[in-house]
Amino acid sequence: MEFLEVCGLRRSIRIFDRKKPVDRRRVQRILEVVRTATTCPGNLQPWRAIVIEQDKLSSADRKTLLAADNYQAAHAQAPVWIYWCADTDAARPEAFRARVHELIDVGAMPTFYGWTHETVDGSILRGEVAPEGMANIEQIIHGMPREVSAMIARQETVGACSVAVLAAVNEGLGTCLHSCAGVDKVEDVRRVLGIPESWDAVWVQLVGHPLEEIEAGGQRPRLPFERLFSEGRYGTPFPRDAKVVEELKKEGLIRAATPKPGRFEELMRIGRELGYPI
Amino acid sequence: MKDLRSYLTVSRWIDNVNRYYRLAESEWKGRLEVLRTFCDRAGKDPDAVIAAAVGEKGVKVDFMRMSKQIAKEMTADARAAHDWDGVIRSFFIHNGARVVVRPYDDD
Numbered sequence: 216m217e218f219l220e221v222c223g224l225r226r227s228i229r230i231f232d233r234k235k236p237v238d239r240r241r242v243q244r245i246l247e248v249v250r251t252a253t254t255c256p257g258n259l260q261p262w263r264a265i266v267i268e269q270d271k272l273s274s275a276d277r278k279t280l281l282a283a284d285n286y287q288a289a290h291a292q293a294p295v296w297i298y299w300c301a302d303t304d305a306a307r308p309e310a311f312r313a314r315v316h317e318l319i320d321v322g323a324m325p326t327f328y329g330w331t332h333e334t335v336d337g338s339i340l341r342g343e344v345a346p347e348g349m350a351n352i353e354q355i356i357h358g359m360p361r362e363v364s365a366m367i368a369r370q371e372t373v374g375a376c377s378v379a380v381l382a383a384v385n386e387g388l389g390t391c392l393h394s395c396a397g398v399d400k401v402e403d404v405r406r407v408l409g410i411p412e413s414w415d416a417v418w419v420q421l422v423g424h425p426l427e428e429i430e431a432g433g434q435r436p437r438l439p440f441e442r443l444f445s446e447g448r449y450g451t452p453f454p455r456d457a458k459v460v461e462e463l464k465k466e467g468l469i470r471a472a473t474p475k476p477g478r479f480e481e482l483m484r485i486g487r488e489l490g491y492p493i
Numbered sequence: 494m495k496d497l498r499s500y501l502t503v504s505r506w507i508d509n510v511n512r513y514y515r516l517a518e519s520e521w522k523g524r525l526e527v528l529r530t531f532c533d534r535a536g537k538d539p540d541a542v543i544a545a546a547v548g549e550k551g552v553k554v555d556f557m558r559m560s561k562q563i564a565k566e567m568t569a570d571a572r573a574a575h576d577w578d579g580v581i582r583s584f585f586i587h588n589g590a591r592v593v594v595r596p597y598d599d600d
Binding site: 233286288292479482483489490491492493 | 510513514515516572575576579580582583586593594595596597598
């Protein structure tokens with residue numbers, strides 16, 4: 216699928232075909248895309264994932280994980296659940312140091328900008344001011360509190376999730392991100408999944424074949440372009456060129472908005488078939 | 494009990510469902526029969542049922558059990574019983590009473 220079409224078809228799918236399994240190859244392909252394409256400061260890659268095929272769970276564990284997500288219907292239906300976790304240890308200063316050394320050694324960070332093992336060690340280990348041309352890593356990373364590491368790990372994992380949902384769409388699958396657990400159920404999820412102490416469960420990505428049509432009723436309402444994007448300074452909207460919009464319609468990014476004709480008939484049909492109360 | 498449609502909770506239910514799904518009048522007729530059977534068994538009118546259900550969780554749970562029980566008595570067909578119970582759950586949902594919903598095969 217073309218990239219813009221993938222982006223244009225990205226939806227939070229909320230009705231999955233419970234009986235249609237997901238080919239394991241496709242799951243691996245999603246994970247490979249995340250591993251390859253996700254960006255992260257210092258190349259930390261603090262995202263981790265635990266893949267669950269719900270049919271392989273014990274009844275008790277399935278119930279526990281579903282209860283943690285308030286038994287949301289889409290969660291109960293999707294055959295595959297990918298629990299995306301943030302490894303806070305992977306965003307500690309020593310991890311930054313190791314990863315950045317590696318980037319320098321493979322030629323990803325030019326030494327002519329000042330990136331050397333010595334400058335990196337000076338900034339991260341001793342808080343020496345980074346030379347202009349480099350990131351001011353002494354301010355961010357030297358003596359970084361664990362809470363900040365956790366925040367970085369979590370925010371970068373959210374970024375990985377954005378890549379993961381596009382990768383799933385590219386595989387022709389339906390997908391949706393859910394909260395892993397309510398506040399009072401976090402420990403239940405940790406126990407069932409065996410999540411290490413230093414990891415935080417961030418999102419669970421539901422993956423399956425949509426039972427609703429692939430457009431799921433059409434593109435969701437979006438805030439006005441000009442309200443989201445400024446140019447120069449806040450308050451000056453980035454002008455939206457109608458010609459570009461037309462191009463993107465042709466290329467499959469901008470599609471019919473929800474509700475497309477027949478959406479509620481589709482929902483009613485599916486609801487009746489599955490036995491939900493209309 | 495007076496005409497069910499004259500109760501606030503019933504008109505709200507019909508309006509809410511029809512806002513999205515526009516059910517045929519013949520279907521509403523059947524649904525109202527289901528609701529009447531339920532209300533008769535509960536010994537309350539629809540507004541009183543909802544008032545009691547949103548007021549206390551235990552009452553709501555009892556209503557849901559009763560709905561399932563009546564559904565089983567009404568039909569031997571498991572799917573039809575599930576759908577009968579679904580009508581009552583729909584009535585509760587559209588009146589702000591939070592109830593569990595499950596698809597037929599996960600019931």
